[in-house]
Amino acid sequence: MRDFDEPSRAAGPGVVADGPAGAPTVLVIDPAGEALHNEIPATWRDLTDRLRVVWLRVPAAPGWQSTVDTVLTRHSDEEHPVLDVVSSGPIAAEVLDLARQHEDLVRSVLLVDPEVEVDDPFARTIVRSHNAEDDRIPPPLPLGHPDVVFNVVKALNEHS
Template sequence: MRDFDEPSRAAGPGVVADGPAGAATVLVIDPAGEALHDGIPATWRPLSETVRIVWLRVPAAPGWKSTVDTVLTRHRDDTRTVLDVVTSGPIAADVLDLVAGHPDLVRSVLVVDPEVPVEATFAQVIPHTNDVVAPLPLGHPDVVSGVVAALDRRPTT
């Protein structure tokens, strides 16, 4: 298991974003704290041409649960908002619990290497065949490919 508590991961911004405002949004809740340099990982940039990507770096955002809940609550009644959530490993259960309270807002939760069984109907595990130690970093190309494939299968709202 990777150590996500490295002090260097807590440095930098808590949230970075890229992509067109008003577009469907992918909220990445990253326990590893990638995106250290005020921008989303390079592997995600092509996706940001058509989708808004908001990357929440958990090590740099100690109150991440309340931040996510606040964002979801703020957009609860906005029928224009289309939101998909991506997360991994050790925080998957917490993210699934947070999202469960907002079923009309969150279209899907895509989980990489969850440490808990994923049984929610709105959630899907992103498969990969890489030999990288779990959980696979969310900036990894296999994750991006899995997210793109999952989003392509989702109905538009």
């Protein structure tokens, strides 16, 4: 597993968002802390014409669990909220616990290389690295990786 404790990852904004208000929302809870420069990763930007992407950078948001709770609670006033959560690796269990507390709001939890077994009907693993010697990137795969974006879009289209 990769080490996410680099001090530079704690710099920058805790939450970055893009896309139209009121659109279906994808909450990305990123333990690696991508999106350092106050915008979502480039691989996700094409999605923001039809989705609201809220990117929570865990290293820059020490109280990230309460931030997730706040973001999810904001959608409780919407008539028909469409909210999907994406996360990975070492925080998958915590993300699943938070999503369970908001089952009425969260349509799905999509996980990349989770360190736990996924046994919730609304959650599934969408990318699993093989951790082979020829892998250029150790697990978990970064949430900005094109394979992650492809599989998120595929999963969201299955809900449509």
